[in-house]
Amino acid sequence: MKKILISALEPSANLHLGEVLKHLAGYEICGIFDERYGVPAYKSSEFSAMGFAGVLGLVFKARQAIKELVCLAKDCDVVLLIDAPAFNIPLAKALKNAGVKAKIIYYILPKVWAWKRERAKAVRQYCDELASILPFDEQFFVGAKYVGNPLLDEIKQFKSAPSKSGVVAFMPGSRRGEIARLMPVFKQVAGQIAAKKVLVVPPFFRDRLSEIYGDVSEFEISSDTASTLNLSDFAFICSGTATLEAALIGTPFVLAYKARAVDIMIAKMLVKIKFIGLANIMFDFMGKPPLNVELIQDDVSAKSLLNAYENHDADKFITAASELRDYLGQGSSQNVANLIKEIAVE
Known part of the structure; x- marks a missing residue:
């Protein structure tokens, strides 16, 4: 039986991993991943703070995990690293330095087009195959192969015409800080809209609604992002993957982002892009x-959000969503699975 070492730290990485594993029946996996896929050496949830904040508290655990994964990799045929460059680039380096023979696939490349461009060189140096999910990644990574986009595997319905359900979605994010900053203004907006309001919350917050969201009596609650977006005529969305989901599905939306002042200051110094939403970033690369x-920040007000809602062009959005799907072309899971199979045979 062929064996794959996997490093999937984030919830989104595990969602994408699940689609890949559907095409890999008979393969054994080890490493870091969600427990629904087997028995990991480390659960992904143990690394939930990896990123801008909370990284210092996990440095020791990360170092220990890398040592253990290097040992595990010596008995593996392929290594699959998914996103999370702060962890996966040092892991790839450690694997190469230890002389691990298994080829390394990096799936979902670091966003070097936004910041930390030096990561492109490191990824190329320590990884054998670069599986890109954005067509323009190839401009920044030598040897990157566009394999498609995972959301085109995971989203099952796309709109061909504007919906008229009378439903409006509110998506204030999945982190407590961003929820706390956006919910007050979202509630102001909800109170001025004559529509059925649906609040999308992560499954792990459903039993703590009042603690995290306050009074949500005027909202229906959902944890199914794609289905809610497909049903909704419009959405108010915090930045993140949900904005790209809405764009691909064809649900008009406004992106609202409020962060701590220090985070915005750091971002302005480091991030070199005109937009923060993935759909807008792609359209910018498309010209x-x-x-x-x-x-963003002080521009997030009930008045500005309502203005975006009242003045959106649903027909124009449907056309643009189709252009975006054509640009991305296909899902990625089958191509990544095929790449794994090819390497395992070698």
Whole structure:
């Protein structure tokens, strides 16, 4: 039986991993991943703070995990690293330095087009195959192969015409800080809209609604992002993957982002992009005007959000969503699985 070492730290990485594993029946996996896929050496949830904040508290655990994964990799045929460059680049380096023979696939490449461009060189140096999910990654990574986008595997329905359900979605994010900053203004907006309001919350917050969201009596609650977006006529969304999901599905939305002042200051110094939403970033690379309104920091007000809602062009959005799907072309899971199979045979 062929064996794969996997490093999937984030919830999104595990969602994408699940799609890949559907095409890999009979393969054994080890490493870091969600328990629903087997018995990991480390659960992904143990690394939930990896990123900008909370990284210092996990440095020791990360070092120990890398040592253990290097040992595990010596008995593996392939290594699959998914996103999480702060962990996976040092892991790839450690694997190469230890003389691990298994080829390393990096799936979902670091966003070097936004910041830390030096990571492109490191990824190329320590990884054998670069599986890109954004067509323009190839401009920044030598040898990158575009394999498609995982959201085109995971989203099952796309709109061909504007919906008229009378439903509006509110998606204030999945982190407590961003929820706390956006919910007050989202509630103001909800109170001025004559529509059925649906609040999308992560499954792990459903039993703590009042603690995290406050009074949500005027909202219906959902944890199914794609289905809610497909049903909704419009959405108010915190930045993140949900903005790209809405864009691909064809649900008009406004992006609202409020962060701590220090985080915005750091971002302005380090991040070199005109937009923060993935759909708008892609349209910019396509040479097209932005798809949706982006409101950041003090621009996030009930008045500005309502203005975006009242003035959106649903027909124009449907056309743009189709262009975006054509640009991305296909899902990625089958191509990544095929790459793993090819390497395992070698």
